[in-house]
């Protein structure tokens with residue numbers, strides 16, 4: 646016996662990403678702004694001068710990746726229950742990628758899903774984390790292992806917030822911008838080579854192009870069955886570096902920058918990219934003071950750690966390989982000896 650559930654396809658689940666000054670909006674419903682003390686201290690009054698609601702609550706969770714966990718989700722949900730939020734209520738994520746990922750996840754689970762809006766305040770979250778609907782938290786087994794795909798209703802990207810961002814955090818965001826240009830858009834890459842991102846207008850243009858690039862990929866492959874995985878260029882190597890350095894030495898974007906250099910070296914060895922192209926990417930990363938070198942203590946251990954990557958299976962590592970500048974391929978057939986010989990060039994001896 647079989648029972649068929651004829652669910653209707655959602656034909657239009659699209660949403661807008663506004664890259665401009667936050668508009669003045671009034672919500673005729675209960676709204677909770679989820680943020681942390683640092684972002685609230687710096688920018689909440691600016692936000693509240695633009696966003697108003699029938700009933701508005703501020704939920705503050707501790708700042709930091711180490712608090713991107715179930716305890717913070719419980720804190721958010723508890724507060725929503727206390728204030729009797731219903732399925733028509735709205736959450737607003739106001740902070741960097743940590744706040745965005747957690748708020749989105751809380752929104753996806755509260756009463757089986759309520760709407761949320763992203764107002765990202767770091768460069769990384771503006772160009773990457775706030776776009777595409779991946780939400781989640783970390784646990785003792787690893788990063789982002791618990792979560793859901795839950796798209797926001799809107800994203801408001803206002804470069805005003807970046808004025809208070811520490812330089813290294815800014816660089817970490819640039820690394821993700823370079824990632825998207827190098828793999829998907831040669832013209833955008835050339836724009837970045839000649840751009841002065843200290844100029845607000847130029848930065849805004851770069852943010853727009855990065856968001857468009859990511860949105861275009863997500864529109865083709867929302868749940869990461871294929872193409873979307875290519876956004877992880879630099880991450881297979883980067884995650885191992887983050888792991889080896891216990892997440893203390895490098896910001897995520899910095900580890901990705903080194904990871905891209907390693908992926909490029911592999912692509913050169915495979916004949917997918919010229920050494921001149923690899924050098925251009927390295928130059929662009931160096932222009933924003935991103936790290937581009939790393940000493941691997943033990944090459945075999947480094948290689949084994951690739952298998953911890955979410956994209957890898959038991960016997961094959963999935964690599965995202967740049968093809969020239971502006972193209973990318975996903976492969977799980979890179980020869981182990983080739984990888985080891987590339988890793989050797991980064992070895993301490």
Ligand SMILES: NC(=O)c1ccc[n+]([C@@H]2O[C@H](COP(=O)([O-])OP(=O)(O)OC[C@H]3O[C@@H](n4cnc5c(N)ncnc54)[C@H](O)[C@@H]3O)[C@@H](O)[C@H]2O)c1
Nearest residue numbers: 683708741742743744766767769770773774779806809810
């Ligand atoms: N969902 C996705 O698709 C996606 C993509 C990339 C990264 N991520 C996630 O994003 C997180 C990293 O995001 P992040 O780099 O924004 O880190 P973050 O959220 O930890 O922010 C970095 C630091 O900057 C502070 N901050 C935020 N805005 C500020 C501002 N305007 N001025 C000064 N300080 C400010 C934060 O409080 C924090 O201390 C990771 O957890 C990662 O897994 C998610």
